[in-house]
């Protein structure tokens with residue numbers, strides 16, 4: 001006898017419109033191949049986290065519940081509307097994102113605030129980056145980077161075709177001053193599960209290496225470039241390709257220090273980091289492959305963020321890498337926007353003879369292997 005499988009009535013399904021149209025049409029992606037924008041140019045960055053009260057009374061005052069998603073990265077907060085935070089609350093959010101890598105807020109009214117208010121809030125963390133080719137809303141600001149995948153618009157799918165969609169990176173690491181406290185606001189998710197972001201702590205990625213190996217990395221620099229990804233935009237889209245800024249390439253330290261927490265972080269990623277300066281090609285390829293594999297394999301220092309419509313993810317790009325998953329049924333709609341404040345020029349960690357880091361590593365100290 002064949003029994004029919006039924007979806008239980010209480011199974012949560014994410015909202016979609018009855019006629020299949022997008023829930024947020026004002027945020028549909030728009031591509032203008034002729035559009036050009038100016039670079040932001042050099043500026044002095046003062047991180048809002050410097051001003052924050054470490055106890056975070058303004059951020060935490062309305063919290064109903066919160067928990068750490070995994071030991072080394074990710075905190076989820078309920079009861080707080082990011083839109084209602086005072087300047088002091090936003091300073092504290094910058095500090096929490098620096099400490100925990102990623103902070104997840106649920107059921108936010110952020111998605112309904114309108115373009116200008118959304119920008120005003122996120123500009124608290126730095127001037128907003130304009131992407132070289134990713135879309136923005138047709139009647140909206142260039143700073144709103146639209147993340148969109150659907151059967152009617154396969155540009156994202158195309159850009160990841162013939163390779164694993166798991167590609168860890170920090171956004172825009174080839175910029176001279178790189179992004180800091182960044183926002184993603186989810187508008188519409190695939191109806192079932194999927195479309196999550198995996199976020200990985202680059203502080204822990206560095207800490208988990210042996211002390212002697214860490215010392216070898218400190219003082220090195222690497223070239224970051226977006227030429228491959230920009231070329232893919234041109235190759236995939238031909239005359240419809242958008243290239244509103246020139247390609248960017250810069251040299252950054254392999255180990256950086258967060259300006260506020262002063263914690264060291266591994267600052268290389270498989271998408272943008274091309275080569276280690278001063279190493280021959282084979283040496284550079286060998287070292288970078290090891291570091292990329294270390295990040296990709298680092299399930300013990302990463303977490304996975306599931307989105308519902310209205311979820312706002314705030315994360316600090318200086319201490320994390322992240323990857324999309326692109327695991328839901330092709331053709332389903334995933335729709336979000338990102339606002340990306342630019343922060344400091346990456347700060348090199350100091351090469352120290354004995355920085356006492358090994359003794360701070362509980363596992364190594366306990367096993368007496370420092």
Ligand SMILES: [Fe+2]
Nearest residue numbers: 169170171322
């Ligand atoms: Fe990204």
